[in-house]
Amino acid sequence: MIEVFKNYIRERSSVSEDELTQVESVCQIKKVRRRQYLLQEGDVWKYNAFVTKGCLRTYTIDEKGNDHIINFAVENWWTGDRESLASGQPSMYNIDALEDSEVVLITKTNFDKLCEEIPAFNTMVNAILQKSFIVAQNRIYTFISLSAEEKYIKFLEKYPHLAKRVPQSMIASYLGITAETLSRIRKQTARKL
Amino acid sequence: MIEVFKNYIRERSSVSEDELTQVESVCQIKKVRRRQYLLQEGDVWKYNAFVTKGCLRTYTIDEKGNDHIINFAVENWWTGDRESLASGQPSMYNIDALEDSEVVLITKTNFDKLCEEIPAFNTMVNAILQKSFIVAQNRIYTFISLSAEEKYIKFLEKYPHLAKRVPQSMIASYLGITAETLSRIRKQTARKL
DNA sequence: CGATTCTTTGAAAACAGTCAATCTGTGTGG
DNA sequence: CCACACAGATTGACTGTTTTCAAAGAATCG
Numbered sequence: 001m002i003e004v005f006k007n008y009i010r011e012r013s014s015v016s017e018d019e020l021t022q023v024e025s026v027c028q029i030k031k032v033r034r035r036q037y038l039l040q041e042g043d044v045w046k047y048n049a050f051v052t053k054g055c056l057r058t059y060t061i062d063e064k065g066n067d068h069i070i071n072f073a074v075e076n077w078w079t080g081d082r083e084s085l086a087s088g089q090p091s092m093y094n095i096d097a098l099e100d101s102e103v104v105l106i107t108k109t110n111f112d113k114l115c116e117e118i119p120a121f122n123t124m125v126n127a128i129l130q131k132s133f134i135v136a137q138n139r140i141y142t143f144i145s146l147s148a149e150e151k152y153i154k155f156l157e158k159y160p161h162l163a164k165r166v167p168q169s170m171i172a173s174y175l176g177i178t179a180e181t182l183s184r185i186r187k188q189t190a191r192k193l
Numbered sequence: 194m195i196e197v198f199k200n201y202i203r204e205r206s207s208v209s210e211d212e213l214t215q216v217e218s219v220c221q222i223k224k225v226r227r228r229q230y231l232l233q234e235g236d237v238w239k240y241n242a243f244v245t246k247g248c249l250r251t252y253t254i255d256e257k258g259n260d261h262i263i264n265f266a267v268e269n270w271w272t273g274d275r276e277s278l279a280s281g282q283p284s285m286y287n288i289d290a291l292e293d294s295e296v297v298l299i300t301k302t303n304f305d306k307l308c309e310e311i312p313a314f315n316t317m318v319n320a321i322l323q324k325s326f327i328v329a330q331n332r333i334y335t336f337i338s339l340s341a342e343e344k345y346i347k348f349l350e351k352y353p354h355l356a357k358r359v360p361q362s363m364i365a366s367y368l369g370i371t372a373e374t375l376s377r378i379r380k381q382t383a384r385k386l
Numbered sequence: 387c388g389a390t391t392c393t394t395t396g397a398a399a400a401c402a403g404t405c406a407a408t409c410t411g412t413g414t415g416g
Numbered sequence: 417c418c419a420c421a422c423a424g425a426t427t428g429a430c431t432g433t434t435t436t437c438a439a440a441g442a443a444t445c446g
Contacts, residue, residue: 070337145253167425178404180426183427341433
């Protein structure tokens with residue numbers, strides 16, 4: 001499964017095969033079974049994590065027991081908690097697997113070293129960070145501008161594969177609405193077609 | 194006013210005074226009067242922009258004519274449209290000044306060159322990007338998890354200075370609620386104290 | 387002071403959330 | 417292969433929140 005990660009790097013950087021070997025040497029493969037945690041609230045997150053197989057979610061649980069999904073991550077996506085990683089503070093998020101999954105872990109120390117020693121790797125990482133920010137900002141835009149129905153339609157357009165893979169109730173959580181509301185929206189939307 | 198920018202760099206990086214001069218040499222100062230645009234929807238954004246004085250907002254206008262504020266930027270904050278800058282595509286955002294302001298502009302080309310030639314500058318830029326992402330993610334969290342009142346209270350805690358500086362109706366827009374709703378929330382919240 | 391901008395208020399309507407019950411599909415063990 | 421359990425989705429009735437539209441009331445600025 002590490003090949004998935006290596007191909008990812010090959011596709012979006014000019015990291016050489018020798019350097020790729022160096023990257024691989026600090027990779028740690030972790031299998032995460034369905035429902036198993038990769039990170040639990042209160043723990044400090046210490047890695048950069050790349051998903052090579054499966055699907056995970058990052059979420060919080062509020063006082064009422066409702067969970068709120070911040071992010072999904074499938075193959076070729078990154079996951080983890082950048083905030084906890086950067087600050088060294090306990091994470092406010094949980095990450096668990098929705099399917100049996102496999103993740104490549106690189107410790108912060110090793111990761112920073114790779115960035116220092118392999119300029120092409122550093123460039124790629126910055127490009128990814130940049131893109132993550134843009135994606136986050138677009139999501140903010142949907143929250144302040146769109147109705148529940150519009151958000152759902154946009155989600156379907158943007159992540160059609162995820163919509164098929166993840167329970168509806170979790171999509172609702174990701175969109176910031178209840179499962180019941182999403183169910184009603186779907187009924188309405190279907191009528192329109 | 195460029196001193197504001199230089200102090201900002203001094204405080205969060207180890208860029209030398211010589212290098213600072215190099216940075217300064219590619220800086221372009223732009224005064225933006227209240228209500229004047231720094232960027233208009235449809236234009237391509239080509240700079241990195243740092244605010245040395247005043248206050249600006251980034252927003253979109255929907256079909257109904259409602260505006261939705263994505264971001265505020267005051268002294269020592271960055272502004273602009275990273276998405277348009279990265280992609281070269283026309284921006285979907287407007288940026289205008291809420292007060293008479295002053296902004297330092299660095300073209301993408303020059304900025305990239307600074308990042309290449311001054312490692313400490315590059316490191317600082319990455320740290321800022323990282324932080325921007327974390328801030329964006331926290332904002333997403335507030336949208337999916339909090340009620341209108343909670344979002345407002347959190348905003349007050351996080352940006353007390355902004356709350357005094359910016360019209361309420363714009364804070365409402367930033368929070369994704371109407372000005373009327375915010376007014377009612379304030380009345381309620383005041384009663385509680 | 388007059389003009390403009392911003393905030394507040396009221397009443398009605400639209401929207402989304404809650405709770406409880408039912409329905410559907412899937413997989414497991416007997 | 418069936419019966420059952422379980423998780424997820426749907427539905428209904430009700431409640432609560434937020435928006436909308438229109439009007440009136442502050443506040444600010446030249």
